[in-house]
Amino acid sequence: MSDVFIGDLPAAVSLADGDTLPLDQGTRTVKATVAQIRSIPPNGLSGDAIHGGTVTAFASTGIGDQATSRVLTLSAAGNAGIGTTASPIPLTVERADGSPFAAQILLRNPGVASNAAGIALQVSHPSEFTSYGPKAGVLLQRVAPNGLGAFKLYNRVSGDTQGYGTGDAFLTHNGWTGALAFTPTGGASVAGTRGEGQAILDILTGLTSTTTVCEVAGTGAGVSATAIRVQKNSVTGRSINAAGTVNATGLDYAEYMEKAADCGTIAKGQIAGVDADGRLTDRFDRAHSFVVKSTSPSYVGGDALTEDRLGPPPAEPVPISDEPESEAVERFADRHSAWVEELATWQARAEAERTRFDRIAFCGQVPVTVAGPWAVGDYVQAERVENGTPGGAIAAVAVPSDVLDEIGYRRAVGRIWRIAPDGRPVIVVKTV
Structure with a gap:
């Protein structure tokens, strides 16, 4: 603790190397770089905007410097700010950095002795807290040796894409938008904008591609209930290229x-x-x-029950992002229930057509x-x-x-x- 001082000091005090500070048991010599925690009086520091009993941790940068570089702020409202003078929410972490890859928060549980690394972060209701054993939780790793993130999340609406590169992905939960999208009902989509024939999903074993999903522009696949529905390339008319046999149990x-x-x-x-x-x-x-x-x-060929014959099935609704949360949930539930009924009617009509x-x-x-x-x-x-x-x-x-x-x-x-x-x-x- 030789580099830390905790106490009330005059607002305009400056500390220099070699100064002594009063402690309960003797004095301590000030070193070139000192971290201090002060209780700021209501009048605040000269030119300072923080008032009302805010507690701030400062860091000096050299001999004789006044410790006015804030590293931690605790407000009377119970909010904490790291690198900021005020935090409007319980915790704010802020630092201006010119690098698009600068990390703001590092969470790490390296484990102890023979125990493997465990959970670095758990977000849950107190009643749902669970004690997990070693190796539990989610691990997000960087891609060595370049240090690029293996998994990145961006706010797609704001257009904040600085540092975005090959291998990264936009994600969103609000409807069928973004490179990878999830809907509240459990559906997911992978959206490609690379051009027809280009890969939008590639499953690799090491560096070898085992399965590739390509963007297509052609349509015409049957609309009856199925496990997988595949459209076609609008130029070649192909849907699937297989290196091996296509095995089926039928005769x-x-x-x-x-x-x-x-x-x-x-x-x-x-x-x-x-x-x-x-x-x-x-x-x-x-x-x-x-x-x-x-x-x-x-x-089975000649499946004539396509959208050209039956018309498209009713589209699944998506939430409206600018609605208040409570209204959005209620309205989406109503729209989804109506869609389920419309889809059942459409499927019944398709099956009736199938009997012909x-x-x-x-x-x-x-x-x-x-x-x-x-x-x-x-x-x-x-x-x-x-x-x-x-x-x-x-x-x-x-x-x-x-x-x-x-x-x-x-x-x-x-x-x-x-x-x-x-x-x-x-x-x-x-x-x-």
């Missing part, structure tokens, strides 16, 4: 085909006809070709429902059945390959290769 390749207005329900593995308009029919006399409905597709289409297998393996006896190696063809339906119904029958004629071959939808676990014959779909 066939299928396409959506629209059903005729009077076509009934077509079950999986059931044979249907194709009429002169290219629509599915369950009437034998209207069909010029025959197909089988997919049971387990690995790929069926997935038809064009290649691969499909279990089918066959009327009558069958054996592995037989062909499965369509046959007219009289059941009172105008135009006749369509049934699937098996025909041995040695008795199959040309007309039967044209009606065949595939050849039986094996028996499915449920006992049905599995055919390999025959192309036209």
Whole structure:
């Protein structure tokens, strides 16, 4: 404590190297650099703007200097200021520095002995305080050896981007704005403005890119419920480039085909006809070709339920930043509830539209429902059945390959290769 003095001094006192200060037990010699804590009288220092019993810590910068450089201010209101003459809030940290990378606050818990570094900062309600063990908490590291921040937050509205560089990110919670945005309902977005085809998200292993998400301008992806929706590059028309295989558990390749207005329900593995308009029919006399409905597709093409056909789904609302907090929460809750109802209505309309289409297998393996006896190696063809339906119904029958004629071959939808676990014959779909 040889460089620190605590006490009440005259407002205009100057301290020089070698001066002595009165203490309870003897005196102390003043050194060239002295830190002092003073209780400033109401009249304050000469030319000073601090009044009313403020306690300030000063630092002198050399021999004989008056200690008037404030490093810590404690106001009568209970506010603390570091590097500032007044703090309008409980704590203000301020320092003018020409470097855009100057840190204002350093929080560090280096740990003790064999214990690893622990929590440097915890912000919580007192009732939620938790004692964590070693290695707990969030660790923000710099990128050695250049010392650049690995994670930076900016106030995007103010445009305060000094020191912003490659690898940094703007973040915001208010709507779908910023490079990385979070909504109150849990959604997140990564926004790119680098140009179509340029990477906006890159997942690395070391220096090797493993997964890259690129900016695209094309649209047209189906709007039905799904796990991932991917649009396309407006120039190449591509959505995904894969270095390896794309694996799926399905057994066939299928396409959506629209059903005729009077076509009934077509079950999986059931044979249907194709009429002169290219629509599915369950009437034998209207069909010029025959197909089988997919049971387990690995790929489905011809998804016509896009925004061009259905119109865009209702947009999720975002909070309005200039509203008072209480009003913003209430109004956003009302808007979000209305959006949930509108989205449910839109999805119901989309599913109703979906019933007009069926997935038809064009290649691969499909279990089918066959009327009558069958054996592995037989062909499965369509046959007219009289059941009172105008135009006749369509049934699937098996025909041995040695008795199959040309007309039967044209009606065949595939050849039986094996028996499915449920006992049905599995055919390999025959192309036209």
